[in-house]
Amino acid sequence: xxxxxxxxxxxxxxxxxxxxxxxxxxxxxxxxxxxxxxxxxxxxxxxxxxxxxxxxxxxxxxxxxxxxxxxxxxxxxxxxxxxxxxxxxxxxxxxxxxxxxxxxxxxxxxxxxxxxxxxxxxxxxxxxxxxxxxxxxxxxxxxxxxxxxxxxxxxxxxxxxxxxxxxxxxxxxxxxxxxxxxxxxxxxxxxxxxxxxxxxxxxxxxxxxxxxxxxxxxxxxxxxxxxxxxxxxxxxxxxxxxxxxxxxxxxxxxxxxxxxxxxxxxxxxxxxxxxxxxxxxxxxxxxxxxxxxxxxxxxxxxxxxxxxxxxxxxxxxxxxxxxxxxxxxxxxxxxxxxxxxxxxxxxxxxxxxxxxxxxxxxxxxxxxxxxxxxxxxxxxxxxxxxxxxxxxxxxxxxxxxxxxxxxxxxxxxxxxxxxxxxxxxxxxxxxxxxxxxxxxxxxxxxxxxxxxxxxxxxxxxxxxxxxxxxxxxxxxxxxxxxxxxxxxxxxxxxxxxx
Amino acid sequence: xxxxxxxxxxxxxxxxxxxxxxxxxxxxxxxxxxxxxxxxxxxxxxxxxxxxxxxxxxxxxxxxxxxxxxxxxxxxxxxxxxxxxxxxxxxxxxxxxxxxxxxxxxxxxxxxxxxxxxxxxxxxxxxxxxxxxxxxxxxxxxxxxxxxxxxxxxxxxxxxxxxxxxxxxxxxxxxxxxxxxxxxxxxxxxxxxxxxxxxxxxxxxxxxxxxxxxxxxxxxxxxxxxxxxxxxxxxxxxxxxxxxxxxxxxxxxxxxxxxxxxxxxxxxxxxxxxxxxxxxxxxxxxxxxxxxxxxxxxxxxxxxxxxxxxxxxxxxxxxxxxxxxxxxxxxxxxxxxxxxxxxxxxxxxxxxxxxxxxxxxxxxxxxxxxxxxxxxxxxxxxxxxxxxxxxxxxxxxxxxxxxxxxxxxxxxxxxxxxxxxxxxxxxxxxxxxxxxxxxxxxxxxxxxxxxxxxxxxxxxxxxxxxxxxxxxxxxxxxxxxxxxxxxxxxxxx
Numbered sequence: 001x002x003x004x005x006x007x008x009x010x011x012x013x014x015x016x017x018x019x020x021x022x023x024x025x026x027x028x029x030x031x032x033x034x035x036x037x038x039x040x041x042x043x044x045x046x047x048x049x050x051x052x053x054x055x056x057x058x059x060x061x062x063x064x065x066x067x068x069x070x071x072x073x074x075x076x077x078x079x080x081x082x083x084x085x086x087x088x089x090x091x092x093x094x095x096x097x098x099x100x101x102x103x104x105x106x107x108x109x110x111x112x113x114x115x116x117x118x119x120x121x122x123x124x125x126x127x128x129x130x131x132x133x134x135x136x137x138x139x140x141x142x143x144x145x146x147x148x149x150x151x152x153x154x155x156x157x158x159x160x161x162x163x164x165x166x167x168x169x170x171x172x173x174x175x176x177x178x179x180x181x182x183x184x185x186x187x188x189x190x191x192x193x194x195x196x197x198x199x200x201x202x203x204x205x206x207x208x209x210x211x212x213x214x215x216x217x218x219x220x221x222x223x224x225x226x227x228x229x230x231x232x233x234x235x236x237x238x239x240x241x242x243x244x245x246x247x248x249x250x251x252x253x254x255x256x257x258x259x260x261x262x263x264x265x266x267x268x269x270x271x272x273x274x275x276x277x278x279x280x281x282x283x284x285x286x287x288x289x290x291x292x293x294x295x296x297x298x299x300x301x302x303x304x305x306x307x308x309x310x311x312x313x314x315x316x317x318x319x320x321x322x323x324x325x326x327x328x329x330x331x332x333x334x335x336x337x338x339x340x341x342x343x344x345x346x347x348x349x350x351x352x353x354x355x356x357x358x359x360x361x362x363x364x365x366x367x368x369x370x371x372x373x374x375x376x377x378x379x380x381x382x383x384x385x386x387x388x389x390x391x392x393x394x395x396x397x398x399x400x401x402x403x404x405x406x407x408x409x410x411x412x413x414x415x416x417x418x419x420x421x422x423x424x425x426x427x428x429x430x431x432x433x434x435x436x437x438x439x440x441x442x443x444x445x446x447x448x449x450x451x452x453x454x455x456x457x458x459x460x461x462x463x464x465x466x467x468x469x470x471x472x473x474x475x476x477x478x479x480x481x482x483x484x485x486x487x488x489x490x491x492x493x494x495x496x497x498x
Numbered sequence: 499x500x501x502x503x504x505x506x507x508x509x510x511x512x513x514x515x516x517x518x519x520x521x522x523x524x525x526x527x528x529x530x531x532x533x534x535x536x537x538x539x540x541x542x543x544x545x546x547x548x549x550x551x552x553x554x555x556x557x558x559x560x561x562x563x564x565x566x567x568x569x570x571x572x573x574x575x576x577x578x579x580x581x582x583x584x585x586x587x588x589x590x591x592x593x594x595x596x597x598x599x600x601x602x603x604x605x606x607x608x609x610x611x612x613x614x615x616x617x618x619x620x621x622x623x624x625x626x627x628x629x630x631x632x633x634x635x636x637x638x639x640x641x642x643x644x645x646x647x648x649x650x651x652x653x654x655x656x657x658x659x660x661x662x663x664x665x666x667x668x669x670x671x672x673x674x675x676x677x678x679x680x681x682x683x684x685x686x687x688x689x690x691x692x693x694x695x696x697x698x699x700x701x702x703x704x705x706x707x708x709x710x711x712x713x714x715x716x717x718x719x720x721x722x723x724x725x726x727x728x729x730x731x732x733x734x735x736x737x738x739x740x741x742x743x744x745x746x747x748x749x750x751x752x753x754x755x756x757x758x759x760x761x762x763x764x765x766x767x768x769x770x771x772x773x774x775x776x777x778x779x780x781x782x783x784x785x786x787x788x789x790x791x792x793x794x795x796x797x798x799x800x801x802x803x804x805x806x807x808x809x810x811x812x813x814x815x816x817x818x819x820x821x822x823x824x825x826x827x828x829x830x831x832x833x834x835x836x837x838x839x840x841x842x843x844x845x846x847x848x849x850x851x852x853x854x855x856x857x858x859x860x861x862x863x864x865x866x867x868x869x870x871x872x873x874x875x876x877x878x879x880x881x882x883x884x885x886x887x888x889x890x891x892x893x894x895x896x897x898x899x900x901x902x903x904x905x906x907x908x909x910x911x912x913x914x915x916x917x918x919x920x921x922x923x924x925x926x927x928x929x930x931x932x933x934x935x936x937x938x939x940x941x942x943x944x945x946x947x948x949x950x951x952x953x954x955x956x957x958x959x960x961x962x963x964x965x966x967x968x969x970x971x972x973x974x975x976x977x978x979x980x981x982x983x984x985x986x987x988x989x990x991x
Binding site: 282 | 580581587589594597599600601603703704705706707708710711712738739740741742818819821822824825826828830831832843844847867870871872875879
């Protein structure tokens with residue numbers, strides 16, 4: 001249970017949140033035409049006759065977009081509807097050439113599913129929580145109006161017109177900005193694992209309509225507002241924070257919340273009315289007569305399922321159970337496609353180099369990958385060339401450390417040099433003198449001399465002052481210029497001091 | 499020498515192939531006939547050069563001994579609902595006046611590929627909405643036919659009225675039509691020619707200005723069943739650019755023609771015996787049964803019990819789809835734009851559409867918008883879709899007892915232009931026999947049977963099973979052979 005509450009004059013209020021996330025489907029061509037979907041092209045250079053809604057043009061579904069929607073549905077453990085249908089949502093706007101958007105109202109391709117957000121004490125999510133997903137449907141994106149090209153006219157860019165979107169509709173299951181933020185991050189992670197959306201919120205590949213209402217805990221849902229086109233996790237959380245407080249103010253001052261569509265202003269962090277309920281469009285949805293219903297065959301569904309990668313939750317559990325990683329490390333490593341990708345490559349390289357099973361070196365690799373390596377990289381700033389951060393080089397360093405040839409501190413020093421220069425880590429360790437001495441002869445000689453020069457301390461130690469052991473270790477390391485293998489030093493000291 | 503303009507598709511094709519005359523001679527003869535017939539107002543634009551260029555290409559092929567195509571050397575009229583590359587395509591509307599597509603519709607391309615040429619773009623009811631060809635922005639089309647003893651201009655039917663008028667007047671040997679709720683069959687019946695609407699999906703809708711997508715089908719209009727078979731074969735075929743296109747090979751309909759109906763059963767739907775149907779029409783229906791019996795068919799009674807709900811359902815479904823299909827004509831990207839001083843986007847929409855659409859189009863957009871509105875959707879649109887399912891089921895059941903259905907094409911013969919302008923419901927009723935086959939997506943054809951007491955043509959309609967255009971054409975051929983319809987409009991234009 002979320003403990004997030006708005007403190008009002010009349011007591012505590014609970015926030016109820018549902019999200020409609022629009023995710024651009026990763027595909028080369030648009031949903032119903034062959035035009036390209038690449039981002040950033042010159043205006044109106046990626047527009048087919050269909051996208052411009054020329055007379056007599058007809059939509060033909062792009063199988064890849066359908067496949068990506070089905071795979072996404074499978075990734076959230078949702079019901080896949082073998083029968084679905086496209087409907088027209090009718091309204092006039094200059095960025096909507098057909099005068100309708102082809103969407104799926106009555107029979108969406110994906111039905112109910114769910115998504116797990118993990119406990120994150122610091123963020124205010126005390127325990128794991130399952131967020132219900134109502135549906136995913138596929139629809140066309142609109143074009144874009146440009147108001148800054150001419151003093152009195154607006155221009156239209158149709159490059160986005162007809163690009164495939166998945167609308168992923170959650171149930172009103174979230175109760176705090178933190179939960180909503182975690183939901184969007186998790187959803188984004190899953191989409192990127194599956195490869196059905198690049199999740200790039202800055203380029204508009206993912207945006208959310210945020211539905212917010214407030215109520216006294218335990219009471220019925222209140223009237224909600226919908227804030228459109230919010231394009232970052234931080235903004236989603238800001239919208240909720242602002243809307244919830246605004247609604248509480250309205251209600252506590254004797255007013256009522258209007259069911260309306262609102263817009264978010266990122267500059268002020270506030271929302272304002274875009275369209276009231278009275279002005280709401282009547283979209284006159286009806287089945288698109290240009291398109292036959294989509295009927296998915298079992299072989300197609302099997303292919304979709306077989307093509308799914310290991311998903312974040314499964315991977316995280318495997319990291320804990322098979323690799324023995326801490327829950328924190330497992331979660332951090334599996335959050336993003338890039339992170340686990342780098343980790344798994346490094347893990348495989350390190351295990352091979354050392355000649356041990358992955359599970360035996362996983363914790364060492366995880367600590368390296370999550371904190372040590374990024375720390376070194378960060379401390380170097382521009383001096384580091386990321387291209388030098390190869391799995392091979394890092395595995396080599398980790399292997400030397402595993403064998404006791406170098407200390408943790410030396411590992412960092414070596415990695416610094418490698419990042420700056422691209423030199424071979426073993427060669428660096430050798431020529432820069434960054435190796436531990438495990439030669440018992442040299443260490444013994446140093447220890448013998450220390451014992452000889454510190455007779456009083458030796459006597460005190462032998463009479464029971466165990467704390468002095470640290471003194472001998474320190475003296476030995478100093479004599480060895482810090483390069484002695486601490487395990488070997490400990491062992492010899494214990495033998496000699498008795 | 500034969501009067502070339504009296505020839506149909508088959509005779510022209512065969513005559514060009516055998517060297518009896520050249521394709522250029524044919525094109526020149528029809529170009530001249532078209533130029534003479536301006537008073538029919540059958541064409542919105544004429545394209546004599548297109549006809550000549552196609553003809554010359556065919557003649558050149560013949561000189562080289564190459565295949566001339568199944569329509570080689572035949573110049574045709576193209577209903578101005580088909581997009582033709584570089585040639586104005588208007589759907590007879592002001593809103594698309596001056597619109598020159600950068601693309602060619604699949605059907606017209608198929609015809610050019612088969613060796614046909616284009617005489618011009620034929621007038622029609624605006625956006626194919628109408629049953630009399632009085633809703634065109636470019637003026638009414640006159641039928642070449644007149645009532646005996648009258649000079650009143652008669653309706654050529656609609657919406658393919660330019661097509662029917664041109665073919666009946668012999669200023670084109672054949673023309674394309676489109677049929678949403680009778681727009682090929684009714685004008686064919688009004689003008690004494692043949693016209694077939696194939697099974698929904700046979701002809702690609704790509705590049706055809708949409709009226710009601712789930713009903714629109716292109717088809718040929720010509721003076722004989724054989725000519726229709728030849729031309730339909732050229733027009734039809736699977737098109738990956740139309741998601742509703744039938745993924746089936748096109749049968750060899752011309753080669754498969756046979757008027758021998760032995761072993762075939764022809765159904766007579768009892769619900770088509772409606773009040774308000776002309777006596778002459780009922781008589782010709784009886785005559786039609788005799789002809790088919792004579793061709794070897796057995797005549798059986800069938801029931802299509804939801805017939806009376808078909809027309810109301812059609813006038814919900816078709817306007818609903820139209821209201822959405824016509825939303826793209828908004829003045830933003832092409833066609834007419836009316837931008838009053840200081841106008842915003844909404845003002846531009848309103849001004850452009852008020853100016854660009856005719857009254858009948860506006861009426862149907864309003865009806866369609868209404869039946870899809872929140873609160874009315876279930877009562878109208880959904881209910882109409884249920885009726886549509888029941889109408890289809892009626893046919894499926896009837897086809898358990900018969901191979902094809904014989905019915906009148908229309909309840910009346912042609913009427914004078916202007917006589918039904920204030921009575922849209924009577925106008926809509928003209929399609930009462932045509933609409934059920936449209937709702938069910940079935941192949942249906944009108945074949946001329948006789949003339950009535952006013953000397954006006956009457957048609958008989960054959961409705962077939964899905965994909966059985968051959969059965970429809972064969973029954974049509976049996977009627978054609980026995981009807982011996984040879985009445986011609988007297989030239990007054």
